Amino acid sequence: MSEATFAVEDLFDGYEISSDKAGPKYLILVCIHGNETCGVEAILALRDSGELFNLVQKGALTILLANKQAYLSKTRIVNRDLNRSIGKLDLSHSYEKERARLVASLIEKADYILDIHSTSLPSPSHAIPCHNNTSELLASSLCIQYMVTKLAHLTVEGGTTMDYAKSVNTCAVTVECGQHDDKSAIETAKNCIRNFLQDQQLIQCKLQLECKGSIEVKEGFQFIQKFKGFDFIKYKQQVAHDSMGQILCPFKQGAYIVMPNLNPQIGEEAFFWAVKTSSDS
Ligand SMILES: [Zn+2]
Missing domain, CATH: 2.40.50.630 (OB fold (Dihydrolipoamide Acetyltransferase, E2P))
Structure with a gap:
């Protein structure tokens, strides 16, 4: 077990919590959009209560605060959308190039990925799985209100974490936990993290949409x-x-x-x- 505390800054390059038992490699991505902070708030709350360390019963969890500069300046992006930059080779800004490379390398190493976001307008929580069966199964086990399949790979620009996870055939889900400033988004993010790391209980979503x-x-x-x-x-x-x-x-x-x-x-x-x-x- 790693040292039982960390600071936000430790998440900037990926922080690992490992258990003594062999098991899967979990990856939680927070703040790939810098102003979507429910994921990092949830991680810090679970750190403070000590629960986070107990949730990692087997394998190892890496947590990455993906867009550190945007997070520090409380903006969605720095030069361009980092969640449209993953796996792209022709990026002109060195900041996004470097961060996208880090995100991609952690995705490649992970077995299960949870990417935590929030929305600009009010919305119920929803999961957006990568387009493969294991990702849809993982999404349906999370405690959220909706699951929307076949959306993850339909952005205009591509280059999302889900696009990259699909390209390397990994199980990955994006969760939109609610509106940016809605405090309940933090609770939703905490519940998603619990479901993600514990044996999933197959809680069915309210409604499945395509x-x-x-x-x-x-x-x-x-x-x-x-x-x-x-x-x-x-x-x-x-x-x-x-x-x-x-x-x-x-x-x-x-x-x-x-x-x-x-x-x-x-x-x-x-x-x-x-x-x-x-x-x-
Ligand atoms: Zn987002």
């Missing part, structure tokens, strides 16, 4: 109202408009808006569409 695609922000994009994550939109109901015209719900059964973006910039995702999976009627 992602059907994203809407990319184009010139003149504007939502017609302030949406929350998982607002239900009926067939042909308008959600937004841009210079091409109205953006309507194209799904006959209606669909949910996932991760609506508070300040959508051209080239980013404005939101994702998800529908109920067929097994779930």
Whole structure:
């Protein structure tokens, strides 16, 4: 067992807690977006109570505060989105190049990965597994409200932690624990960490949804109202408009808006569409 305490700064290059028993290598990523702090808050709370060290019963856990500079300046990104930079070889900024390389090397070594985020607009907690069966199974064992499959690899730019985990065939899940400043996001993150490290109890999510695609922000994009994550939109109901015209719900059964973006910039995702999976009627 490693020394039973650490400081936030120790997480900047990856901090390992190992048990005496052989077992899997777990990786928890926090603050890949620097202003999404529920993950690091949860880690520090579990450190202070001593629970974190007891949760690592076998194998080893590495915790990385991925975007240290953005975290210190309380911003989402520094030069470019670090969660669109993993595994990319053509990055022009040395900071993201170095951090992306560190994240990638830890992903390569890990058996199970939990990447903890929060959302800009209010949203129920949800898990976004990498597109493979083990990741979906892991996601369904976490104590969160929704699981959205087939979303992880649909960002406009690629280069997410989930894209990289899939490329090296690792079991990985992103969790969006709630809105950035919502204190309950920290509790959700703590519960996810507990589920992730303990033998998973297969707690079923409230609702399983399948992602059907994203809407990319184009010139003149504007939502017609302030949406929350998982607002239900009926067939042909308008959600937004841009210079091409109205953006309507194209799904006959209606669909949910996932991760609506508070300040959508051209080239980013404005939101994702998800529908109920067929097994779930
Ligand atoms: Zn994020």
